[in-house]
Amino acid sequence: MRKLAALTTLALFGLSGAALAQEVTLRAVTSFAEKTTYSRGFERFIERVNETGKGIIRINYIGGPKAMPPFEVGNALKNGVVDIANVTGAFYTNVMPEADAWKLRQVPMAEVRKNGGFDYMAAIYAQKMNAIFLANFVGDNPFHLYLNKKITGPDMAGLKLRITPVYRDFFQAQGATVVQTAPGEVYTALERGVVDGYGWPITGIFDLGWHEKTKYRVDPGFYTAEVSALVNKTTWDKLTPQQKAILQKAGEEAEKEGVAEFAKLNAEDTEKQAKAGIEAIKFDAANTKLFLDKAYEAGWAGIIRQSPEHGPKLRGFFSKAN
Numbered sequence: 001m002r003k004l005a006a007l008t009t010l011a012l013f014g015l016s017g018a019a020l021a022q023e024v025t026l027r028a029v030t031s032f033a034e035k036t037t038y039s040r041g042f043e044r045f046i047e048r049v050n051e052t053g054k055g056i057i058r059i060n061y062i063g064g065p066k067a068m069p070p071f072e073v074g075n076a077l078k079n080g081v082v083d084i085a086n087v088t089g090a091f092y093t094n095v096m097p098e099a100d101a102w103k104l105r106q107v108p109m110a111e112v113r114k115n116g117g118f119d120y121m122a123a124i125y126a127q128k129m130n131a132i133f134l135a136n137f138v139g140d141n142p143f144h145l146y147l148n149k150k151i152t153g154p155d156m157a158g159l160k161l162r163i164t165p166v167y168r169d170f171f172q173a174q175g176a177t178v179v180q181t182a183p184g185e186v187y188t189a190l191e192r193g194v195v196d197g198y199g200w201p202i203t204g205i206f207d208l209g210w211h212e213k214t215k216y217r218v219d220p221g222f223y224t225a226e227v228s229a230l231v232n233k234t235t236w237d238k239l240t241p242q243q244k245a246i247l248q249k250a251g252e253e254a255e256k257e258g259v260a261e262f263a264k265l266n267a268e269d270t271e272k273q274a275k276a277g278i279e280a281i282k283f284d285a286a287n288t289k290l291f292l293d294k295a296y297e298a299g300w301a302g303i304i305r306q307s308p309e310h311g312p313k314l315r316g317f318f319s320k321a322n
Contacts, residue, residue, distance in 0.1 A: 041137030117317025135251030142221025169302035
């Protein structure tokens with residue numbers, strides 16, 4: 001009996017060790033400050049994975065820009081320094097220029113998944129980024145031009161504007177001088193007069209304190225923000241079907257939540273900006289059309305210039321039908 005008990009104990013320990021060995025831990029970073037608008041969807045995703053994946057898969061959340069500069073996240077993910085990242089395509093155009101096309105999406109993400117656009121992009125991610133595009137956490141979330149100087153039309157000549165690659169082609173085409181910085185440097189640049197304004201979505205400026213140094217917002221909004229979870233493909237290929245399914249389900253749920261969440265946040269932050277004294281600059285109908293036409297013309301011209309092979313095809317998937 002004692003021998004049987006000993007063998008049973010060893011067997012239990014063996015099973016326990018095998019179960020523990022099956023659990024995989026993924027290292028994760030976000031390219032935005034923790035607990036702010038563009039990290040919260042990712043943080044909910046992590047919580048969901050860690051709750052449903054106990055004993056199977058878990059995510060070790062390393063943090064945001066203090067752990068890794070935003071513009072280094074793309075290469076870090078590609079090379080396996082991290083396994084999963086919450087990042088926008090604008091921060092890794094040096095690795096995959098086609099990622100910047102997400103901003104020009106004029107159809108719902110659900111449609112892109114049906115019309116072939118998602119699969120087409122997935123192939124580029126695998127080839128150029130060694131990555132799997134898991135989920136997009138942001139719903140329709142337009143960008144705006146924020147200023148400390150009033151303008152009366154789409155011309156931006158004489159303005160010094162903070163950019164990421166998202167706005168470079170558009171702002172330069174309209175005559176602006178552009179300066180690229182990480183989000184954490186924008187407040188000081190505004191405070192010191194290094195820039196006259198910046199591009200940013202309708203949501204998120206209060207997280208960063210930029211409202212304190214902002215006087216105007218140009219309407220209408222243009223493009224749409226994209227912040228997504230990417231998984232290193234080498235890591236992904238080593239996961240079991242069960243582990244992949246946990247990540248996929250959590251990603252699908254977070255993507256659906258993002259659509260509803262950002263519809264609400266867009267309205268709330270528009271009202272909040274007005275209460276904070278940020279004045280909306282609105283053009284007449286002709287200049288509004290000119291502003292939007294120039295934005296998309298410059299945006300697609302930039303994508304096609306950087307990727308003549310893929311740019312025109314992505315335009316077909318992402319643009320509204322005429």
